[in-house]
Amino acid sequence: MGSARGSYYSALKQITKVANSALSLRRICNSIAKSAATAVQANGCRILSLNPQKEYLITVGAYGLSDLYLKKGPLDVHKSLPDILDGKVVFIADAAKDKRVQYPQIALAQGISSILGIPVLEKGEAIGEIRIYTREPRQFSEADKSFLLSVADICAVIFERAELHQLLEQDYKANEKRRKSSRVSPLPATTLRPTSFAHPSEEDFAKLLDFYCIEWLYEPRSFPLRWEGDKIAEMFTPDFYLPELDLYVELTTLKQHLLTEKNRKLRQLRELYPEVNIRLLNKNDFLKLLAKYGYGPLGEAKVEGIDRVLYSHAKIQRRVKTLARHISRDYAGQRLVLIGILKGVVCFMADLMQNLSLPVTLDFMAISYYGGDGQVVKITRDLDSSITGQHVLMVEDIVDTGMTLNYILSHLSAHNPASLRVCTLLDKKARRLINVPLDYVGFEVPDEFVVGYGLDYKGEYRNLPFIGILHPELTKGAEPH
Ligand code: IMP
Secondary structure, eight states: OHHHHHHHHHHHHHHHHHHTSSSOHHHHHHHHHHHHHHHTTOSEEEEEEEOTTSOEEEEEEEESOOHHHHTBSOEETTTSSGGGGGTOOEEESOTTTOTTOSOHHHHHHTTOOEEEEEEEEETTEEEEEEEEEESSOOOOOHHHHHHHHHHHHHHHHHHHHHHHHHHHHHHHHHHHHHHHOTTOOOOOOOOOOOOOOSSHHHHHHHHHHHHTTOOOEESOBOEEEEEETTEEEEEEOOSEEEGGGTEEEEEOOSOHHHHHHHHHHHHHHHHHOTTOOEEEEOHHHHHHHHHHTTOSTTSSSOOTTEEEEEEOHHHHHHHHHHHHHHHHHHTTTSOEEEEEEETTTHHHHHHHHHTOOSOEEEEEEEEEEESTTSOEEEEEEOOSSOOTTSEEEEEEEEESSSHHHHHHHHHHHTTOOSEEEEEEEEEOGGGOSSOOOOSEEEEEOOSSOEEBTTBOBTTBSTTOSSEEEEOTTTTTTOOOO
């Protein structure tokens, strides 16, 4: 025990020293992984950070693990030791048999027996994980766990500091850009991306993906292509994986000899792994691909004047499905009347109702704004059917000041429905004047003018498949109409 305590102490001393050094995030985390694994007498360790959407774990540092093991595929937090999300320490006695291990065959092939997962918490919320690996099956003592929890606390501080640096750097670059051209606005501040790119074009590509709010993972999987006996003689690691599109992307350069070699590897990969969706892309190809998925500037919709995309089509669809699941659960066994206000709600209403597993009927109202201040509403189209005694769900595109909704709700409650609730896709809380009760909310949006997915500016932009922020110059002094 005395010697174990001694090794924890010298490990913590080394870890805090490295944490406070000027080394890169990756080198700091590699060193911490080594100190942590050695102190608890394990064979390997990796330090993982959760992506902003809390769906994937990204390796920020590792020790004692093969490249193949580290790049075995995207680590989905819901499939790989999911209890970490609840802030729990997870122990896996036999990695090859445990259901909480996402890639058990690879663990078996790599000779990994036991795994210990320690959550990295920030204000009680999981932001990452320390994972310890052993070749022999073994248990970990309470002292081991307590030592690793302290290491996790240090990691949380390091992550926070790195994120802050990244934001400051982005802010600096954005200001510099703004100084050069007043029309170019900054890219959104992204959460910590502890990735060191092999090539500047990859970083550009990542920024482009961030711009369109497309989730990405950098080099999460290596595909063995050729073996010599038991040994892997050749591997291929595509640059990116885009989980929303289930697509691997390898970026191309213009050098012909490299392109020929990449094409050969790609052919081989497709033969060996026919289920894998992979594309070789240059930047123009990529823009065309985005347009095909309904994202990009080459799409048919009008996108001039869009400052940046706030929610991609895929993200909206995911959120709508979740809302529909909650509504279906809450109204199980009942009939529901959905009421929308024309026209902004059309896209949301259409998607929402298709995902509801309830019998529903549909009705619409239309309103006009009149008066100089534009905040007094009048009903220009009323409901087709009576809602007395019915369960009513008011479906809204966006709640801003709350004036419209407040007016509509008092109009509807006068008809004595059995119940009356509100579901809004967007909630612009910062501008609320009247406190209206919102039962289901898709996203809380910043205080900016948003368009797309039904929302308009002067009648346009409704057909964009994503929700974007209009360039502030266009909306100077504009009020919602
Ligand atoms: P409220 O009465 O201020 O809550 O405004 C609600 C209505 O204003 C919405 O139904 C929209 O039609 C419009 N609106 C508010 N904010 C925006 C926006 O950012 N983009 C587009 N329309 C908006």
